[in-house]
Amino acid sequence: xxKRLLIGGMAALSILLxxxxxxxxxxxxxxxxxxxxxxxxxxxxxxPVSYAVIDATKDxxxxxxxxxxxxLRDKGxxxxxxxxxxxxxxxxxxxxxxxxxxxxxxxxxxxxxxxxAGNVANPDWPESVKVRYWNPEWQQYMxxxxxxxxxxxxSGVYLDIIDAxxxxxxxxxxEEGGEQSVPFDPVSEKEAAERMISFVRTLSAVAKxxxxxxxxxxQNGEELLQFDxxxxxxxxxxxxxxxxxxxxxxxxPSDEIEARLKWLRQFTEADKPVFSVDYAKGRFSINRYYxxxxxxxxxxxxxxxxxxxxxxxxxx
Numbered sequence: 001x002x003k004r005l006l007i008g009g010m011a012a013l014s015i016l017l018x019x020x021x022x023x024x025x026x027x028x029x030x031x032x033x034x035x036x037x038x039x040x041x042x043x044x045x046x047x048p049v050s051y052a053v054i055d056a057t058k059d060x061x062x063x064x065x066x067x068x069x070x071x072l073r074d075k076g077x078x079x080x081x082x083x084x085x086x087x088x089x090x091x092x093x094x095x096x097x098x099x100x101x102x103x104x105x106x107x108x109x110x111x112x113x114x115x116x117a118g119n120v121a122n123p124d125w126p127e128s129v130k131v132r133y134w135n136p137e138w139q140q141y142m143x144x145x146x147x148x149x150x151x152x153x154x155s156g157v158y159l160d161i162i163d164a165x166x167x168x169x170x171x172x173x174x175e176e177g178g179e180q181s182v183p184f185d186p187v188s189e190k191e192a193a194e195r196m197i198s199f200v201r202t203l204s205a206v207a208k209x210x211x212x213x214x215x216x217x218x219q220n221g222e223e224l225l226q227f228d229x230x231x232x233x234x235x236x237x238x239x240x241x242x243x244x245x246x247x248x249x250x251x252x253p254s255d256e257i258e259a260r261l262k263w264l265r266q267f268t269e270a271d272k273p274v275f276s277v278d279y280a281k282g283r284f285s286i287n288r289y290y291x292x293x294x295x296x297x298x299x300x301x302x303x304x305x306x307x308x309x310x311x312x313x314x315x316x
Contacts, residue, residue, distance in 0.1 A: 029290070030314045032299040034240075034277050036082055037310035041068045045075045047315055051275065051299065053158045053240070056081045056149050060091045069153040078155040080217060085142055085199065086161025088117060089128040094141050102127055114138075118179055130167050132185070134195040139202070146207055156215025157207065158240055159200065163221040165192040193227040204235040217275065222263040233266065238273040245292050248305045249281040261296065274298040281305040 033044055033052035041064070044052050052072060057063050072079040088095065090107050099117060100109035106126040109119045116135035122128045131138050149157055169189030173179050186192035204216040219240035224232055244260055245252060264274050276298040280286045286302045293300035302314050 030301040030312075031294075032275055032301055033077075033312055034275070034301050034303060035309055035312050037308060041071050043312070045071050045077065047077075047312070049077060051078045051080060051273075053080045053082055053275070056083065056145070056152065056154075061093065063148070064152060066153050073153065073155070078215070079153070080156040080158045080215060081149040081152075081154040082158045082160060083142070083145060083149065084128075084160040085203070086131060086133050086164030086167075086196075087122065087125075087128045088131045088138075089125070091127055094145075115182055120179055130161070130164050130179075132168070132182075133164060133199050134184075134186075139199065142203065143206055146203060147210075150207065150210055150214060155213075156217055156237065157203075159203070159216070159218040160220075162196060162200070162218045162224070165189065165196040165221065165224070168192045190227055193224055196221070197224055197228050197232045201231060201235040222260060222267070225263055225266060233270055233272070236272065238275060239264065239267050240275040240277070241298075242277050242279070244276055244278060245289050246278045246280040246285050248279065249285045251285070251288070264296070264298075268297060275301070277301045277303050279303050279305045279307050 030049070032049050033047060033054075035044070035053075036055045039054045039058075044054070054064075069079050090100065090102060098110065099113040100107055102108070107121045107129060109117055109121075109129060113119070114135075114137055116132045116138035118130040118132070120129060122130070133139070146157060165186075166189065167173055168186050169192030174181050186195060200216070200218060207214045207216060215237040216235065217238045217240055218236055220242060222239055222241060241260070241264060243252065244264075245257060267274050274296070276293050276296075278289045278293070278301075280289045280302045289302055290300055303309055304311055304313070
C-alpha cells in the first residue's frame, strides 16, 4: 500500500475516533429522571436510575397509589415527589374557584383570595402566582401536602420555587401594576431569604420527625447559602438545579456558570447529591452539557427545551 495513503488513512481514522469519543453514547445518557407530566410508572420502573422526580398526582388531581410508588421502590428507584412551596397554581386541589380563575389564559386573582396569594400571574406559567411562603395558612397547606406525600410512600420531596425569595425581596415587585404590599412583607432580599431558609428547615424537621430517612431536596436558590451559617445545608439532603450550562442551544456565560458552581460544590463537598437539569437543544449542546455535568459529579438530565418536563425521550 502506498505509504502516503496509509498515513492519510490512519489520520482520517484517528479523526473519526476522536469525533466518536467526543459524541460517545455514555456521555449522552441521563442519570436521573425528572418528569412532571404524562409520567408512566411502568416506563420509569424500567430505567437504570436511582432517583425519579415526579408529581404527586397523575394529572393534578388523581394521586399515585401506594402500589404505584412501591413499584418504583421495588426496582431500587427512590421516588421523589415534586412540591412547589413558593408558587400556587389554580389547577391544584387547594385552589378555590372564588380566589380567581384564568381569564384569556391568565390567572386573575380576586379580592376573595387569601393574603398568602400574590396577584400577578407568572408570565411563563400564567396559571400560577407567587405566594407569601412565610404565611402560616400557606405553610399549613404545605404541611398537609407533605403528609399526603409521605403517606403515599415517596422517598422524598423536591421543593420548587425556592427562589421566590428573590421576587419578594425585590422592591420593583411592588411597582405600579405589580404586587400590593401587605403587612409583614419582607423589607429586603436578606429578610426574604431568611424566611425561606426557615420554612425549608421547618418542612425538613416535620418530615424527618415522621421518617428520619425522608429526603428534602430544594430546587435552585443555591445562593441561599450566603444568608445562612450552615443550618440550611444541614436541613437538606441534596439540591436540584436548572439551567447551569445551557438554555436551549445557547451556552450560559462562563462567569455565571462558575458563580453557581461555587455554591453547588458546597453540596457535593458535604456528600449531598446535586440533580442537574438543563433544557438543552441539539446533540452538540446536549453532549457538551453531559460532559460538563458529569465532570462535576452531578446527576444529569437533558430535558426538552419547551421545559414542560412531559417526556423522558432522553433515555431512548
